[in-house]
Amino acid sequence: MKKVLAVSVTALFLVVCTGAAFAAQKAPQKVVDLAPKLAKFGTDKVIVEAVKAENAKGQTVEQAKEMDKKWKATPGVADFMKAEMDSKCGKRLQEISKSESYFEEVFVMDSIGSNVCINAKTTSYWRGDNDKFTKAYNSGKGGTYIGDLKFDDSSQSYIVQISVPVKDGDKAIGTITFGINPDKIK
DSSP states (O other), rough: OHHHHHHHHHHHHHHHHHHHTTTOOOOOOHHTTTHHHHHGGGGGGHHHHHHHHHHHOOHHHHHHHHOOOOHOOOOOOOOHHHHHHHHHHHHHHHHHHHSTTTEHHHHHHHESEEEEEEEEEESOSSSSHHHHHHHHHHGTTTEEEEEEEETTTTEEEEEEEEEEEEETTEEEEEEEEEEEEEOOOO
16 A cells, blocks of 8 residues: 555655646747747837836836736736836837737846836836846847747637847847747637
């Protein structure tokens, strides 16, 4: 009986560990192939102007973290969130998100990783320490970040996040992140 119990506990342990290990899967190639197309949105005039304006405000990381706490503690969509959706940049993101069925979310961040505009409420306001920001911003050099396939609380679906720099000329001034649902790519 002890051997059966030990084997059962070991099997359960392996299932739990294996399940956790496979919770996030590599991005499917059909999602990876979208990256060059998505990079073009990083030079969209409306998006670039919004990021430049946000950067000019000089928000500190400490201020962004305080807003992040408020953002996460606020149920529903508050006016300060709605302002990011109703801005010119937010409306541009809504156009972009409606242009392809596979877009689950689209949001733009400034040079410290704070929201500039969103197409729908996001889980966080500040992502300055997340790979989706740091790798795409890359200290102003720009880069591309392609995350794993995993469940996203904001969109309530399995997505891959791809982040690309928002550029003013050759310099990255912020980032734009796309939540891609691979099941909706045709």
